Amino acid sequence: MYSVILLAGGRSRRMGRDKAFLEWHGRPLIAELVERLHEVSDDVIVVAPHPERFHGLAARLLPDPSPPVGPLGGLWAGLLSARHEWAFALACDMPLVDSAVIRWLFERRSGADAIVPVDIEGRPEPLHAFYRASCLNPIAAALACGQRAVVAFYPAIRVRYIPPAEWQAVDPEGRSWRNINTPEDWARLQREEGRMEASRHRA
Numbered sequence: 001m002y003s004v005i006l007l008a009g010g011r012s013r014r015m016g017r018d019k020a021f022l023e024w025h026g027r028p029l030i031a032e033l034v035e036r037l038h039e040v041s042d043d044v045i046v047v048a049p050h051p052e053r054f055h056g057l058a059a060r061l062l063p064d065p066s067p068p069v070g071p072l073g074g075l076w077a078g079l080l081s082a083r084h085e086w087a088f089a090l091a092c093d094m095p096l097v098d099s100a101v102i103r104w105l106f107e108r109r110s111g112a113d114a115i116v117p118v119d120i121e122g123r124p125e126p127l128h129a130f131y132r133a134s135c136l137n138p139i140a141a142a143l144a145c146g147q148r149a150v151v152a153f154y155p156a157i158r159v160r161y162i163p164p165a166e167w168q169a170v171d172p173e174g175r176s177w178r179n180i181n182t183p184e185d186w187a188r189l190q191r192e193e194g195r196m197e198a199s200r201h202r203a
Contacts (some may be wrong), residue, residue, distance in 0.1 A: 047077050049063065072147065072149065079133060079135060113131070141156065
């Protein structure tokens, strides 16, 4: 078993409003994500600067470290509190996260401290990835050096990168980590989902 760390600390500058509270399937996106993540874990943690805003979610609520140190600090706080040795870290702006993909990634943990998909352009997806408790000290060391990028501690751990040639067997388009940053992204995703839903009904 593993924990899940849902990071909800972004400022949503390009979106213009808090992405966690965008309406998705008739309710706030973060509520939809928490429910879906409970399909794969008995320990779902939401890390945010003001966790009281998420009161009522079926998740453990944790504050970001103070002073704020970006998503790396949120990952550290979540891992420190996690009830299991492994935790899946997810940004709250990935509405298409797929429980089957999460389980598939976890099966590839042997001999690693982190399991990280790599997108079709060769970039890692560090906020749709698994981390082991062994990452705590390397993360703390990176934070102590003023680092904030999630990948800053990777050189100090064993990372298993999952290339497209592997993950396309379970998620051909990499939809599970598709994120939304702007109102245009959000509108496009809603249109696409609407078309897919209509197609399913016709079938």
